[in-house]
Amino acid sequence: MFNKILIANRGEIAVRIIRACNELGIETVAVYSDADRPSLHVALANEAYHIGPSAPGESYLAKEKIIEVAKRSKAEAIHPGFGFLAENEGFADMCEKEGIVFIGPSPESIRLMGDKVTARKIAQDAKVPLVKGSEGAVSDVEANVIAKKIGYPVMIKASAGGGGKGMRLVRNEEDFEGSLRMARSEARSSFGDDSVYLEKYIENPRHIEIQIIGDSHGKILHLFERECSVQRRHQKVIEEAPSSAINSKLRRKMGEVAVRIAKAVSYRGAGTVEFIMDQEGNFYFLEMNTRIQVEHPVTEMITGIDIVRWMIRIAYGEKLTFKQSDIKMNGHAVECRVYAEDPEMNFIPSPGKLVYVRAPSGPGIRDDSSILSGSEITHFYDPMISKLIVWSETRESAIKKMISALREYIVLGVKTNIGFLLRVMNNEEFQKGDIDTGFIDRHPDLLTPPSIDIKPALVAAALAMRNASNEAEIAKEKPVSNWKLLSRKLAVSRNNLL
Ligand code: MV4
Numbered sequence: 001m002f003n004k005i006l007i008a009n010r011g012e013i014a015v016r017i018i019r020a021c022n023e024l025g026i027e028t029v030a031v032y033s034d035a036d037r038p039s040l041h042v043a044l045a046n047e048a049y050h051i052g053p054s055a056p057g058e059s060y061l062a063k064e065k066i067i068e069v070a071k072r073s074k075a076e077a078i079h080p081g082f083g084f085l086a087e088n089e090g091f092a093d094m095c096e097k098e099g100i101v102f103i104g105p106s107p108e109s110i111r112l113m114g115d116k117v118t119a120r121k122i123a124q125d126a127k128v129p130l131v132k133g134s135e136g137a138v139s140d141v142e143a144n145v146i147a148k149k150i151g152y153p154v155m156i157k158a159s160a161g162g163g164g165k166g167m168r169l170v171r172n173e174e175d176f177e178g179s180l181r182m183a184r185s186e187a188r189s190s191f192g193d194d195s196v197y198l199e200k201y202i203e204n205p206r207h208i209e210i211q212i213i214g215d216s217h218g219k220i221l222h223l224f225e226r227e228c229s230v231q232r233r234h235q236k237v238i239e240e241a242p243s244s245a246i247n248s249k250l251r252r253k254m255g256e257v258a259v260r261i262a263k264a265v266s267y268r269g270a271g272t273v274e275f276i277m278d279q280e281g282n283f284y285f286l287e288m289n290t291r292i293q294v295e296h297p298v299t300e301m302i303t304g305i306d307i308v309r310w311m312i313r314i315a316y317g318e319k320l321t322f323k324q325s326d327i328k329m330n331g332h333a334v335e336c337r338v339y340a341e342d343p344e345m346n347f348i349p350s351p352g353k354l355v356y357v358r359a360p361s362g363p364g365i366r367d368d369s370s371i372l373s374g375s376e377i378t379h380f381y382d383p384m385i386s387k388l389i390v391w392s393e394t395r396e397s398a399i400k401k402m403i404s405a406l407r408e409y410i411v412l413g414v415k416t417n418i419g420f421l422l423r424v425m426n427n428e429e430f431q432k433g434d435i436d437t438g439f440i441d442r443h444p445d446l447l448t449p450p451s452i453d454i455k456p457a458l459v460a461a462a463l464a465m466r467n468a469s470n471e472a473e474i475a476k477e478k479p480v481s482n483w484k485l486l487s488r489k490l491a492v493s494r495n496n497l498l
Contacts, residue, residue: 028046031050115160
């Protein structure tokens with residue numbers, strides 16, 4: 001096995017990778033920016049190297065600096081995590097040329113799937129179902145005709161885009177020309193490539209993705225689906241596995257399709273094939289993510305497979321020791337992304353000092369995080385506080401466990417979305433599994449806490465110390481007196497803060 005791995009990332013995924021390395025007996029090298037000097041990934045790694053200012057471009061995206069640290073520390077491999085350099089073909093290529101193992105797919109797989117027009121072609125050749133659309137990128141001359149043939153509404157998507165970036169919805173022909181011009185100019189300024197393609201727009205689809213894993217000996221398996229429909233502006237909020245919209249027959253079919261597309265690019269490592277599913281249960285390939293994803297824990301919880309550990313073993317050249325029929329799905333897992341943000345103010349980030357945090361725990365509860373009491377949520381990075389994941393036998397009991405866990409979460413010092421997450425968990429449609437990508441937009445009521453009738457001075461005191469919406473949620477549900485509730489919180493603050 002590798003002796004030493006560099007983790008080219010920060011936050012909870014860096015911590016997750018360090019833990020996997022510890023279990024495998026591999027030494028770890030952390031890199032960090034100015035803002036991350038006092039962070040958990042730095043504290044947990046065997047070595048840590050400062051690589052630059054807080055701005056990602058000068059630190060976590062600085063390819064040469066990271067390679068240089070890998071060489072200096074004699075790390076044999078680099079795990080990129082997600083975001084930053086995870087899907088950067090050039091970085092994967094540099095690692096290879098420098099004799100450092102990139103823990104992920106080949107630069108070629110990254111390149112093929114990174115270009116969405118190419119990915120669509122590969123999917124088509126592999127007989128993977130696609131949304132009706134253009135054959136490849138479109139020219140200005142032909143675009144209008146193709147759009148009409150596809151039928152409105154139509155989506156214009158940037159070839160170099162992905163994950164919701166560089167997309168434009170066009171509802172009718174009158175708007176098409178203007179939208180095309182804007183889409184192209186956005187694509188040019190964001191990606192340096194103005195090529196776009198067209199797809200029929202599917203209204204309020206479900207977002208279903210299949211986790212796949214392949215070794216470097218040609219074996220590729222799937223680890224079932226994740227349902228990620230509860231999202232906002234392409235930011236996932238709640239993920240679960242399995243999906244309540246998928247039966248075992250459809251699951252097998254989607255799994256086979258995902259493996260087929262992965263085989264078409266000789267995929268190695270962990271990857272995700274994204275689909276949208278319409279109301280009738282038709283599913284269509286969207287894109288493939290050539291990295292470990294934020295929401296990987298729900299898959300780990302229902303399969304018992306440690307995906308990050310396997311990424312490392314595969315990168316070392318090991319063979320997958322199990323076959324498709326060995327992989328069993330057990331129970332139900334739900335993940336909530338706990339954010340320092342204000343749902344009442346259009347989810348604006350709420351950076352600041354986390355004066356005190358205490359994550360829930362107990363059987364079937366996992367909190368993937370890198371924050372500590374006293375640590376800072378800065379505007380430089382994603383304001384995620386943690387990923388709270390629960391496992392239980394059924395979806396219903398998993399939701400109950402999540403509600404219990406969220407109510408136990410204490411975050412003092414910044415606004416959080418915990419109250420919002422609780423309201424989603426308590427929502428009847430969510431509980432019925434009646435979800436799609438339009439869920440949050442259809443429920444603006446979930447953004448604001450129910451009002452509570454208590455003395456204004458005490459409300460102010462409580463607000464000053466703790467996420468108010470979370471507070472209101474607890475007050476609404478539990479028949480404890482508000483006085484008692486507030487004094488309990490005041491006691492917490494006295495014990496821990498003052
Ligand atoms: C679509 C679509 C409807 N029809 N394509 C958004 C993310 C990117 N991967 C593609 N996305 C979409 N593509 C067609 N032809 C709807 C979305 C979409 C979406 C997809 C997955 C998860 C959340 C979403 C939210 C809004 C729109």
